[in-house]
Amino acid sequence: MFMRLERLAYDKMKIFLTYDDLEERGISTDTTWTDVPVIDDMFQEMIAEASVELNFNADGPVVVEVFSIPAQGVVVIVTKTEEDYEDLEEPVLEWQLHSSPNEPLVFQFENIEHVIQMAKAVHRQHVYGGSLYAYDGSYYLHLEEEDITHLKKTTLVSIIKEFGHKSNKTIFSIKEYGKEVVGSNAIEKMYESFC
Structure with a gap:
């Protein structure tokens, strides 16, 4: 599985996946992005992989922004946040989805x-x-x-x-x-x- 990774700041990283990469992970463009458990699992696994490679500490709450890049794939921006979610046992992903209106x-x-x-x-x-x-x-x-x-x-x-x-x-x-x-x-x- 191929992901392009880039560390943007001490608390932020960028992950690029093609639509083929997403399909290999079980997410197709026909799949609605409302199947939250499947999407959460996939992104947590992906963030863990990227964190190891970039030496990025993703423990604790993170904000995940997903941008659709027309005819290419998706860019995922992961930002560690300071918000307090200590009552929760599971990691928290806060979603922000973006799509390009001029998608070819x-x-x-x-x-x-x-x-x-x-x-x-x-x-x-x-x-x-x-x-x-x-x-x-x-x-x-x-x-x-x-x-x-x-x-x-x-x-x-x-x-x-x-x-x-x-x-x-x-x-x-x-x-x-x-x-x-x-x-x-x-x-x-x-x-x-x-x-």
């Missing part, structure tokens, strides 16, 4: 036919952008905020999910290990070529 979208499709059908449906909604990649037997459509101008993001996601699903792979790993099929305006080019 990455969708996975089983085959090129699903990509073509999606392009036809989305093109009708005046969405033309995106980039398309082939990786590990699947196709991936990457959309940025600027690709979504004429439609609500939730509406677009609903339409695309009829043909594929949101991917938990980062666009960086897809670009690095996959093959670029269409670099820009993928929806427009797929529509023009096949529809």
Whole structure:
């Protein structure tokens, strides 16, 4: 299991995990983050591992801030706090979850036919952008905020999910290990070529 670690101050450390790292730990992007016992256990284990490596004393109460980094993973900031929780036997994690409103979208499709059908449906909604990649037997459509101008993001996601699903792979790993099929305006080019 790979975590990128950084000590920010004597009482603060940063942990970066990709979505693949989280899945290996039993947390998927489809899992709601409301399953507190599972999340608490996972973060306490992760904090203990990071504490040993960074020589960070995480005994006592800590504040855990979780930031979603679009298409990459999560950054966890752990800060030791001076608040008094001496009546409690279990370690205390105080949660602060953050998400980026401009999260890029990455969708996975089983085959090129699903990509073509999606392009036809989305093109009708005046969405033309995106980039398309082939990786590990699947196709991936990457959309940025600027690709979504004429439609609500939730509406677009609903339409695309009829043909594929949101991917938990980062666009960086897809670009690095996959093959670029269409670099820009993928929806427009797929529509023009096949529809």
